[in-house]
Amino acid sequence: MQALDVKGAAIHYADEGDRGGTPVVFSNSLGTDFRIWDDMVARLGPRLRIIRYDTRGHGLSDTPSDACTVEELADDLAALLDHLEVKRAVIVGLSIGGMVAQALAARRPDLVRALVLMDTAARIGEPMSWESRIAQVEAEGVASIADGVIAKWFSAAYQAHRRTELAAWRAMLSRTESRGYAACCRALRDADLRASTARISVPVLAICGDEDGATPPAVVEATADLIAGARFELVREAGHLPCIEHPNTCAAMLTAFLSEIG
Numbered sequence: 484m485q486a487l488d489v490k491g492a493a494i495h496y497a498d499e500g501d502r503g504g505t506p507v508v509f510s511n512s513l514g515t516d517f518r519i520w521d522d523m524v525a526r527l528g529p530r531l532r533i534i535r536y537d538t539r540g541h542g543l544s545d546t547p548s549d550a551c552t553v554e555e556l557a558d559d560l561a562a563l564l565d566h567l568e569v570k571r572a573v574i575v576g577l578s579i580g581g582m583v584a585q586a587l588a589a590r591r592p593d594l595v596r597a598l599v600l601m602d603t604a605a606r607i608g609e610p611m612s613w614e615s616r617i618a619q620v621e622a623e624g625v626a627s628i629a630d631g632v633i634a635k636w637f638s639a640a641y642q643a644h645r646r647t648e649l650a651a652w653r654a655m656l657s658r659t660e661s662r663g664y665a666a667c668c669r670a671l672r673d674a675d676l677r678a679s680t681a682r683i684s685v686p687v688l689a690i691c692g693d694e695d696g697a698t699p700p701a702v703v704e705a706t707a708d709l710i711a712g713a714r715f716e717l718v719r720e721a722g723h724l725p726c727i728e729h730p731n732t733c734a735a736m737l738t739a740f741l742s743e744i745g
């Protein structure tokens with residue numbers, strides 16, 4: 484187990500693969516931890532350095548405060564990459580992890596070679612809906628919102644046929660500490676990255692599940708449209724977490740993108 488102290492908070496991470504290979508860094512979404520990348524990462528080629536970490540307040544990472552910003556989350560990632568002496572990494576970010584990737588590209592362009600923006604946007608949801616989610620999880624815990632969240636995370640087919648895996652992912656979500664979850668909801672409530680994202684100049688691949696109920700394809704594509712040269716691709720029969728539902732497709736998309744950017 485590896486963890487880094489970032490301003491008093493333990494950030495849990497894994498640094499695996501070929502230390503001399505292209506660094507590829509994975510940033511998770513709200514209510515998840517870095518296990519969401521397991522199946523996708525297992526399908527990637529050998530000459531990559533694979534770095535995964537748990538966003539603060541999630542997985543084994545600490546929850547240092549009741550509130551945070553996307554910029555602070557990007558600074559956590561920058562501290563981790565500085566510690567690992569990684570520069571020019573390909574950052575793969577899912578949902579809030581994709582916002583962290585966009586913010587990192589704006590704040591520390593030296594760390595970013597390219598971005599894969601998965602089911603994410605420069606602005607996600609409305610402040611009022613984040614407010615009511617914060618109130619709900621602070622009053623009754625993350626498990627109390629699990630039904631609604633799971634419905635957006637997975638396609639109709641996955642929900643109908645993968646009951647056991649669904650129960651396991653629900654357990655991951657429900658066990659997320661409400662303080663850390665609410666802190667990241669505050670970051671989402673306050674983040675509008677449209678101006679800085681429009682200035683991103685590294686290669687960008689945007690990916691979205693066609694049944695994503697949280698960041699629907701049109702929202703993800705609108706963010707891709709802000710970035711010069713960004714490409715948008717759909718994953719069929721997938722919800723908000725296509726890396727779980729279709730790891731082969733997502734790994735193939737990432738592999739093709741990596742060979743394009745060289």
Ligand SMILES: O=C(O)CC1=CCC(=O)O1
Binds near residue numbers: 512514579580632671
């Ligand atoms: O939990 C959700 O509603 C989906 C989501 C929005 C931002 C994020 O990271 O996940």
